[in-house]
Amino acid sequence: MPTVAATPVVKPQAAAPTAPPPEPPPAPPVEAPPAVEPAPPQLLAVPAQHEEPPPPVPQEFIPPPPPPRRASNPMIGAVLGPYAIKRVLGHGNWGSVFEAVQEQVNRTVAIKVLEPELHEDPAKVAQFSSLASRMANRRHNNLVAVYEAGEFGGVHYYAREFIEGRTLQEIVESPQKLSPAHTLRVLMGVARALLYLLHHHIAIGPVPGKNILVDTINGEPHVCGFSFMDGTSGELGSSAATEMPQLAQMLWNALDPAAPQSQQVYGLLRRLLDPDHPFPSLEHLLSEAEALERTFHKPVVKRAKSASAQRPAIKPIMPGKTPLSQRLQKKHYIMGGAVAGAVVLAVAGWFVFQQFTKLPPADVETFIQVPAGEFIYQSGEKKTTKEFWISKYEVTIGQYRKFWTRVKEKGDKNYAHPKQPKNVDTTHTPVNWDWMQAACEAGQQLGDGHPITDDYPIFNVTYWDAWAYAKWAGGRLPTQEEWEKAARGTDGRLYPWGNSLDDPKRANTGKDYDDINRGRIDGYLQWAPVHAHPGDTSPFGVRDMAANVCEWTDSWVPMLNNPKEQVPIIRGGSWADTEVRVTQRQSNVMAHQGRNDLGFRIIRDTAPPVVGK
Known part of the structure; x- marks a missing residue:
């Protein structure tokens, strides 16, 4: 039986309290569609109360009605090579799709079986096998994986991933x-x-x-x-x-x-x-x-109940009698002591658990050397960089606070970009900075149950903020070429660790940023400490280049959809992105804008001084 080898399948961002986006202008009123049968209405959705209904849609885009379901299929219960057919899933131009079980490994799959009338057409059979072969050698999170194709008893088929x-x-x-x-x-x-x-x-x-x-x-x-x-x-x-x-x-x-x-x-x-x-x-x-x-991402913060919200104790008052609670005072003392002891043990156990499970502080001042030489850039172009040192981690909230304290007191005259506009805030205070500092100080829990700390990456910073920080710290922002080399090494890989997103826990991506998973896949709903995902490490040892927060660079290009405006390139993915290949680039954010999934890191042209010397 001829088979087509397939590549296995792989895995699938978010935010600090930001002001809600401005409401869009109301849509124009729409006339009711004519009551003509059997043509479907122009708009199937019912407009929300107190809202303008969405505008009408051109009639030519109304999809045709689906074909009627076919009768039960004789393939049900049959065995097709290693696959036992269970039920019909659907029908298409090429044939029927069945749910089946690959019995040797007890794996549920979907089987596409070529229509019987097409078996007599050699050209269609060859095309069916060729298309299955091409898909079997492609891997993408949004493509159903094809495992193999073959022929059994004169029936041509291919097996693919089963999606519930x-x-x-x-x-x-x-x-x-x-x-x-x-x-x-x-x-x-x-x-x-x-x-x-x-x-x-x-x-x-x-x-x-x-x-x-x-x-x-x-x-x-x-x-x-x-x-x-x-x-x-x-x-x-x-x-x-x-x-x-x-x-x-x-x-x-x-x-x-x-x-x-x-x-x-x-x-x-x-x-x-x-x-x-x-x-x-x-x-x-x-x-x-x-x-x-x-713009949809809003922070989810758990807040502790205030003491005033707790229910006060109620003392029973019974005229002429001593309350039962006083008559059984000794028993209550004994029971209260036992409960108090249990609470103390539980608190102590929780404290010990926290000490063993919480992350140690990150070595945020570490820089990684990236040697001079050639590397593969984007889709195959070869480029060369000089030697440089790049910060191992994204700049953290704790690091940025030191810079912010300095410029708030003495201004940014020595650190501001030469072309920084005059209307830019010279204290370089990010949006929601007060909340960020207070939350870190209090160890406030986010929607995933983790307390935010100084080791979380700074976000909501503009390009001007990032550039000034880099100057203050004795470095500069990387060019997009330097950033990409540090992220993917010299061999042209698609992710810092290789060519596939094989482990969903490897990086802090947006695959679990939804109401169902809520951070359960990679451990974090939104931001994560900069050292929380050791799997997201480049060949040089640089962390979080695929995800956590995307990053400003010092390379400028024409803005997407507005080529007259020049903007800095943004590189990398974030906790809000489901696709995090390091070749991705963004050019749709202006230099004076910040974003809750956008931070930065810095580089140096010479080796950083050794701490303590």
């Missing part, structure tokens, strides 16, 4: 509605999958809703099948105008219009449905969607 969830088409047809954050997650996941296939020279077209599986565990979308890869849907040209309108229409109908921030998401989807003003590329769409998603 529903298709986007099923969600659209159900009463369930998606939140704005979940809608963006689906949109961005599909866009990333398309970009990945594009970069691997796989021509595809718009992805039907039946080919998008939404995982019930974490809400991640997974593109499956390849009915959209057969050339009948058009070839992928990295244009959001051709690949995304069908998806935008489905998400439009699935979005909950009553949810806060839904109008902002409708605005993004409206642009995808406007053929006269399309996004220039999938990269531009993805960048804008990620920027919009970050």
Whole structure:
């Protein structure tokens, strides 16, 4: 039986209290659609009370009704090579999809079986096997993994990853509605999958809703099948105008219009449905969607109950009688003593547990030497850097406090960037700085139960803040080339540790930034101490280059969607990002803006002085 080797599958950000984003302008009123059957209505969502309804959608983007389900399949109960067929999952252009069990390893898989009438067409059989082979050699978090392809008893099939969830088409047809954050997650996941296939020279077209599986565990979308890869849907040209309108229409109908921030998401989807003003590329769409998603992030802080909220003790008053509590005073003393002893033991045990489980302080003043020489930059270009030393960790809240205290007292005259605008705050106080300091001092718990400390990375800083700190600390901000070399080494790897995100606990990413996981995968819902994830370490030993917070660099480029404006490049992923390849770049934040998932680190051109000498 011929087989196609497949690569196994891999794993999947957030924020300090920031002011909520300004409300978008109300959408224009919409006329009710004509009551014509069997055409579907132009808008399936019911507008929220006290809100303007979302605008109408062009009729040509209304998807056709799904095909009717077929009768029960004779394949149920059959054995196909090592797979026992259990039930039908769906039907597509190439054939039926079944849930099956790979009996040797007791693994649940999905089996795609080629339609019987296509077995007589050698060209279709060859195309089916070729497409399965191409997908088996591709790995991406938003693509369903293909394990193998083969033929058994004259039946051609391929086995793929089984995703517990529903298709986007099923969600659209159900009463369930998606939140704005979940809608963006689906949109961005599909866009990333398309970009990945594009970069691997796989021509595809718009992805039907039946080919998008939404995982019930974490809400991640997974593109499956390849009915959209057969050339009948058009070839992928990295244009959001051709690949995304069908998806935008489905998400439009699935979005909950009553949810806060839904109008902002409708605005993004409206642009995808406007053929006269399309996004220039999938990269531009993805960048804008990620920027919009970050405005949704709000901090989740656990606050202790105040003493005044505790219920006072009630003393019984019984005329002419001594209260029972006094008559049994000795017994109560004994019981109270036992309870008090148990409480003391519990507190002592908790204290010991905390001492053994909490992280030791980070050696935040450490610098790592990166030797001069050549390295692979971006998608294969070879570049050369001089020798430099880069801070092992991202600059922490504790480190930034020392700088802030200095410039608050004496000003930033000796540290400010020569081109720093006059209206920039010369004390370089980040947004929500008072909360940040008070929370660190009190050890305030965040939404994941961890107390925030001085070893957490500084965030909400502008480029001007980062540049001034670097000057004060005797260093400078890295160029984007220096940053990338320190992050991926010299061999062109995609992540600091290798070429796949094989362990979801390795880095503090946005894979668990949702209402379901809430930080349970990598241990942190939002920020993490800069030394909490030793798995996120580059070949040179630099930490958190893939995630935690993304970082300012000193390289400037034209701003995304506004090329007349120059902005600093931002590198790396963060706790709010589900894709954290170190080749990613952002150019959509202006120098005077900060963000709750954005920090920095510094470099030096000479070896730092040895502490204590």
